[in-house]
Structure formats: structure tokens, C-alpha cells
Amino acid sequence: xxxxxxxxxxxxxxxxxxxxxxxxxxxxxxxxxxxxxxxxxxxxxxxxxxxxxxxxxxxxxxxxxxxxxxxxxxxxxxxxxxxxxxxxxxxxxxxxxxxxxxxxxxxxxxxxxxxxxxxxxxxxxxxxxxxxxxxxxxxxxxxxxxxxxxxxxxxxxxxxxxxxxxxxxxxxxxxxxxxxxxxxxxxxxxxxxxxxxxxxxxxxxxxxxxxxxxxxxxxxxxxxxxxxxxxxxxxxxxxxxxxxxxxxxxxxxxxxxxxxxxxxxxxxxxxxxxxxxxxx
Numbered sequence: 001x002x003x004x005x006x007x008x009x010x011x012x013x014x015x016x017x018x019x020x021x022x023x024x025x026x027x028x029x030x031x032x033x034x035x036x037x038x039x040x041x042x043x044x045x046x047x048x049x050x051x052x053x054x055x056x057x058x059x060x061x062x063x064x065x066x067x068x069x070x071x072x073x074x075x076x077x078x079x080x081x082x083x084x085x086x087x088x089x090x091x092x093x094x095x096x097x098x099x100x101x102x103x104x105x106x107x108x109x110x111x112x113x114x115x116x117x118x119x120x121x122x123x124x125x126x127x128x129x130x131x132x133x134x135x136x137x138x139x140x141x142x143x144x145x146x147x148x149x150x151x152x153x154x155x156x157x158x159x160x161x162x163x164x165x166x167x168x169x170x171x172x173x174x175x176x177x178x179x180x181x182x183x184x185x186x187x188x189x190x191x192x193x194x195x196x197x198x199x200x201x202x203x204x205x206x207x208x209x210x211x212x213x214x215x216x217x218x219x220x221x222x223x224x225x226x227x228x229x230x231x232x233x234x235x236x237x238x239x240x241x242x243x244x245x246x247x248x249x250x251x252x253x254x255x256x257x258x259x260x261x262x263x264x265x266x267x268x269x270x271x272x273x274x275x276x277x278x279x280x
Contacts, residue, residue, distance in 0.1 A: 053098035053170065054078040058085055058114065059132070060106045064155075068101065068132070071159040072166065085109030093123055099170060101162075102149075104133040104140075112147060119148040125204040126194065128169045132157065138243075145247040148206050151240075172234060173207045182217045184278055187256050187265060189214055196255070203255050208233070212245075213252050216266065216276035225273040249274055 055072055059065040060083045069079045080097070082088050086108040092100075100118065102111035109117070111131060118124045128150040133140070136154030144152045150169050153162060179192040188197040191214055196203045205213070212233050216224075224232070226242035234240045253260040267277050 052076060052078045054080065054095070055099045055101060055166070056080050056082065056088060056092060056097045057101045058082045058088055058106055058111060059101070059103045060084065061103075064103075067159055068162065071163050075163045075167070077166075083107070085111065085114045088114055089117055089121065089124075092118075092127070093121065096123060097127060099166060100127060100129045101132050101166070102129060104131060104135050104144075112143070115144070115147045115149055119204070119206065122204060126207050126210070128173055128207060130166065130169060132162065142243070142247060145244055146251065148209075148251070150206065150208050172211070182214070184217055184220060184265070184276070187217070189217055198256050205252075205255065209248060209252055209255070212248050213256070216274070220276045220278045223269045223272050223275045228273070245274075 055077050057065060057068050057072070057079055059068060059081070062083075065081045065083070069081055072079050077098075080091070084107040085102075088100075088109070100114075102114055104111035111133065115129050115131070118127065118129060129148060130151040130153060131144045131149050132153045132155065133144075134155045141152045141154075150172075151165055153165060181188065181190040181192070183189075186199045189195075189210070190197075191210075194207075194210060196205050196210065196213065212229065215229070215233050226245040229245050230240055230242065234244075249266060250260070253263050253266050256265055257263045265276055267275050269275050
């Protein structure tokens, strides 16, 4: 297999970093092909004709990118590898991926800026994002979630855990919602169209934000603890902490509240949890 990594993008040079390491026997061998495309290594779909979900992986370490690709392809995904963040958005807008896996510290656009731009792009705003990074502090994790990431995996990591968490995030996004729209005052949510309208304007959301808000609005007036929300919205709670709920509630408030600091709809119930309040 051949991998290419940009050495000097300003001059268009690339460095061949072929690996002679054996393929681990515990996973299925790679059955596709690759081609070099600038600063991207693109996986070509195999000839069996089966449509697979495509994951964009942004990682500048060739050994890690090789490991990630091997295990994700072994789990049945198509993978596109990027060693810099420069071409990711343009490619994603031409061919929308099912999920992004982003390292934070990469050349060009770093992972945080990429995530920010993904969430600001109407065609890509709902695509799930997972950070895979050496920045493992709680402040880094919170920052990633606040930018709209759906999971945050610190390095060093287990490849099997990575695959499990990718599948968990994608199951969360594939689970159908009730198609009945809900309107409370100036907030209108339509699960069938996956749209949120606030004060007459369409507001982009991530799928996790949408599911959480949909759950609150369909059970308006009821108080939910963080653990109840994790069970109802995330389902796969092995890798999610109650702190994540707080981050998503803050992000939803920024999108629906006239004054997020003094929320009108999404209220904190001290010592209990959160409640979506209906104006009386």
C-alpha cells in the first residue's frame, strides 16, 4: 500500500512513506485501492458494489492514519485520509461524508477551526464530528464539545474503542425520530425535515443538538436529570459523561434563547436537571 504525505505544499512535493509493517491478523485485510490526490489519500470503493459510509480522517501522523484507516475499513467503512486540513471542506461539500474524525494539531487548518467551519456550513452542519487528539485535558474536551463535536477521544487510544465509538455515534444519528413537528412559542422543530426554526429563521444544528432539543420539546414541562438525558438521547452512554449534557444545553440555549444567560425556555432546575418550560 502506498501513502503520501505533503512535504512542502507550497511547492507541491510529496513524500512516499510506504510501510513494511505487517497487517495485524486480528482484523480483516484491506481489500480496496488507494490513489494520491494532492494532500489527500482517497479510498476507492471496492468492486462488490456495496455502498458504504464514508469517513473523512484528518491526521498528519502516517502511522496513526494507517492504523485508523485499517481498523475502520475492517469495520466496513470507506475512508479518506487527509494529512492537512486545507482540502477537507471543499471535498466534503462535493461529497458529503457520514462522519469526520479530526486531529486538532494538523498543518494548515487545525482540527478546531475545521470543526468550527463544518458547523457553520449548511450542507455539513449535521455531519457528526469526533476529535481524536493528544490534547486530553478536560478544558480541551469541553472546548471540542462546545465547538460542536459529538465525541472526543484522547491519544493514546485503542483502535477497537475508536471503531466502537464511531459506530455508537453513527447509531445515534441513524435512529429515527418521530415525524410529528413541535411548536412552542417561537421555537418550531420538524424532525421529518430535520429543521429548527426560531423566531421565523432557520437555525443550523448538529444532529445531537437536534435530538436533545426534540426530546425536551416533546416532553415540555418535565424535569430530566443528566443521566436520564444520556439514556434517552445518547443511548450509548459508555463514552459520554454528564458534563457533555451541560455543554449541549449551553449550545442549544445560544441558538433558541433571546438571552442565553437568562433562559426563557430551557431552564436549569437546581439539584435536579433541566426542563423545557412552556410560557403561561
